[in-house]
Amino acid sequence: MGVVMTATEMNAFLQKVFLEVAGEFHVEEVSDTGVTLRLLVQDRHLRPGGTISGPAMFGLADVTAYMVTLAHIGPRALAVTTNCAIDFMRKPAAGVDLIAHGRLLKLGKQLSVSDVLIYSEGVEQPVARASLTYAIPPAGVDLPS
Numbered sequence: 628m629g630v631v632m633t634a635t636e637m638n639a640f641l642q643k644v645f646l647e648v649a650g651e652f653h654v655e656e657v658s659d660t661g662v663t664l665r666l667l668v669q670d671r672h673l674r675p676g677g678t679i680s681g682p683a684m685f686g687l688a689d690v691t692a693y694m695v696t697l698a699h700i701g702p703r704a705l706a707v708t709t710n711c712a713i714d715f716m717r718k719p720a721a722g723v724d725l726i727a728h729g730r731l732l733k734l735g736k737q738l739s740v741s742d743v744l745i746y747s748e749g750v751e752q753p754v755a756r757a758s759l760t761y762a763i764p765p766a767g768v769d770l771p772s
């Protein structure tokens with residue numbers, strides 16, 4: 628199954644359906660092999676010591692896995708996280724956005740499995756790696772348009 632949503636469509640979907648994170652995430656790129664998202668780092672994402680918090684990195688991994696799933700199934704607001712394992716590998720660089728590269732490992736009728744690598748913008752080594760599973764609602768079960 629190929630990609631059915633563009634980056635522009637995904638950004639519009641996030642702005643419309645998830646107002647609580649509007650302005651935090653931006654879908655940069657969508658391809659057959661994955662998606663790239665940006666966490667627009669703000670003061671609320673920081674923790675003491677000037678680093679980006681673990682919950683902010685988890686949020687980026689989660690939204691990235693969601694977007695890579697939606698890229699292949701279309702706009703389904705009720706797809707939900709069922710599992711996440713995340714490894715925090717190094718301290719993120721201060722003063723720059725985080726960039727996540729997500730790839731879909733498996734897409735079934737009920738579940739999708741994704742892998743996400745998170746980088747500080749401009750830094751070669753990843754700061755975190757996550758594996759996520761999403762439950763996909765049955766066809767026809769979703770928010771009204």
